Amino acid sequence: MNVMTETRAEVDPITLQVIRGSFETIAEEMGHVLYRMSFSSIIRESQDLGAGLFDTAYNTLCESESTPMHIGSIPGYLRGIEETLEDGEWYEGDVVVHNHPYHGASHTPDLAIVVPVFYQGRLVGFAGNTAHHVDIGAATPGLIIDVPDVFAEGMLLAGVKLCRKGEPNTAIWNFIRNNSRAAQQLVSDIEAQVASARLGAKRFVELIEKYGEEMVFGAANQLMAYSERMTRQRISEIPDGEYEAEGWLDDDGRNRDRQLKVKVTVRVAGDEVEVDLTGSADQTPTAYNVPFEGSTKVAAYAAFRKLLLDAATSDMRVPSNEGSFRPIKVTAPLGSIFNPKFPASAEARFTQCNRMIDLIIRALAPVMPDTVIAGSSASISFAAYSGVRPSGDYWVFLEVNEGAYGGRPRSDGPDSIDNLMANTRNNPLEDLAMHIPMICDRYELRDDMPPGAGEYRGGIGVVKSQRVLTPAFITHESERHSEAPWGIFGGHEGAVGRCLVYNADSPDDVTEMHSKFSGLEVKAGDVMAYYSPNGGGFGDPLKRPEMKVLEDVLDGFCSVDHARSAYGVVVDLDSETVDMGATNALRERMRSAAD
Known part of the structure; x- marks a missing residue:
């Protein structure tokens, strides 16, 4: 790639802020177009997506305010595309789709769509987005956990051109359409991604035409340098040293008697920090592994942005760009759960990332008492419901259920909300009933167990009971059924999660489920009731x-x-x-x- 490295003139402060606002507006418009044009509820309602602009060195110039795991991962996708790009070269009018977890992707259901940005015949950058898709033809509909390798995850697309020089690649479009249980939703959602990326590329060129290439990229470099400088400044306020924390994941989705250790060592030296995951569990024989480039590193970046640059607690708003990643190093031994060896499956990777962030916070608690929070649910409830309509067509529904934050230094933990690495929204129950043969029987704050007691109590998790109206299959990825969110500074621990399955006609005949399970066959009238963990308490409860x-x-x-x-x-x-x-x-x- 041709990377512009020459020294650029300093951009004046007013123009710098105007261009910054333009970058952020472009990213937000890209995200807005993507979720407004999509058909599946996981994108349209939950907004499980990310979008932004990038230079030819794959630096993030701006990002939409959506799920951190998505936008932070796109540079990894771009590096993977460079390794695998069809033709080996970018042309004006190209559209690339990519999801290979061993070539930079976050995990296979998150398809990236990337469009090159050309200005005066030269490649100057990229517009790209990622979104979680409802089904890409994996071993089980929607989600997978207990599978032997990456090839069971569905379609593996590496640097594939959906369009070449502006002309659609009909064969690959047909291949995608013929290998998904929810083909129309998948194709329509990809088309929404293409529209979003093309809009981003168009707006990027318009910005360059208005201010000039040198000024736009000069401003981008200044903004990245500012984000890096502010991140380093905040890191330097943490006392140098090594800080450790560890916890245990329930199981790998197959071997129920074997918990998985997560160990985090945070090394602070001056204005740089390393997150070392040495000592964490070896990679698993199931899909319960984490792609290193596309997910493990991104989780560490997100953790320190939350700790150091939170918009609600910082004096200055720091732009979301590549600069904030640069002072952070991530280490995970090859062959571990956070850096698996090919061809290990790595689709069910989210709860491990959330627990990693939770443990980074716990490790730093002794030296950042006014910044950290108590243990959050630090999980995710990702459920895939599916069945076959009388027409023979599949219906597939993906749902993300909320969790709860831990108590905070000055307030209670927020109730019933996605936390840490997640930022998705709930799916309206009305939308569910309109499109899917399911009914929600119960959706409210959890009342069977209290949150962690403290001067500031932990957040309260959600309980949601979903009933299927036809024979169906359920796959569920969750965590924290065995280790409760931790309390801090005298606060009490929260409550573990639960998952129950029963039939609406015999609600007392309950099966207690593991936190994760694959392809459970259920009949009409069966209900899955999920109880997310309650957060831990912060501070002495006697001071509340x-x-x-x-x-x-x-x-x-x-x-x-x-x-x-x-x-x-x-x-x-x-x-x-x-x-x-x-x-x-x-x-x-x-x-x-x-x-």
Whole structure:
């Protein structure tokens, strides 16, 4: 690739901010077009996607405000495309599709669409996006977990041109159409991605035409340098040293008696940081592995952006671009769960990334007490429901269920929300009933277990019960059924997740499911009820204001007994008040017993 390396003139501050705004607007417009034009709910409603612009060195210039795992992974896709590109060369009018996890992709269902950006006959950059697709012909509909290798994940597309010099590659379009259970949705969603990428390329050229190539790329380089400088500045505020944390994943989706260790060592040296995953479990014989380039590294980048550059807590808003990645090194031994060897399957990779981020936060808690939060659900509930219509056509529905954050330094953990690496939205129940033979029987905050007690309590997870109306198959990827989210600084741990299957006509005949399972055959009227983990508590529960405890009791988030035993608060439920005298005496006894 031709990379522009010459020194560029400094762009004045006003123009710099105008171009920055233009970059961000282009990325947001790309994302908007993608989800508005898509047909499957995982993209159209949940917005499981990412979009942005990139230079010829594959630096991220801007990114849509969507799921971090998507946008941060596209540079890896671009490097993989360089290794595999059909023709070995980019032409104006090309459109490339790519999803190979051993050539930079995040995982196989996330198809990237990349369009080259030409200006005055020269390649100057790329417009690209990724989105999670409902079915790419894998061993089980929608999602896979218990499969032997990457070839069972469905279509592997590496540097393939959907269009060459503006002309559609009919053969590859037909190949894609004929190898998916949800062909029309898949093709229509890819077409939405193509429209989004082409729009990004068009807007990129318009920006260059307006301000000139030198000024636009000069501004891009300044913005990346600024993001890098701010990231390094924040890293340098962390005391140098090694910080460790570890946890255990439930199983690999097949070997139920074998937990998987996740060990994180964070090394801070000056203005640079390394995330070392040495000591984590060896790669698994199932799809429960993580592609290193497209997912493991991206999770580490996201972790430090959350810790150091959160828009809500930072004095200045730092642009989301390549600069924030540069001070961060990621290490994972080849052959481990976070860096598997080809041809190991690596489709079910999300919960491991979320736990890795959770442990980075835990490792740094002693030296960043005012920044970290307690343990979050740090999982994901990704469920694939599928069946066959009377016409013989498949229906496939992918759903992401919410979790909960841990308690924070100044507030309770948010309830029922995607967390850490995830940023998807829920799927409206009305949309479900309109398109899929399913009904949601229950969707509310979890009430069977309290969140982690603390001065700031953990967030409350969701409980969702989905009933199928036809014979169907369910595959479910989740975690944290055996290790509860951790409490911190005196806070109590949260609650583990649960997954139940039963029939609506016999709701007492319940099967307790593992956190992940593949291709479960169910009959009409069967229900899957998922309970996401509750977050851990932050700080001493005896410091929580009595009125907040009372509010939680009245809201049904905390029982009278739990208010007494965990918080030392004596609630009179009949009068809906706190007995302050009894509470003060009880809290004093509890403090004395703890000393």
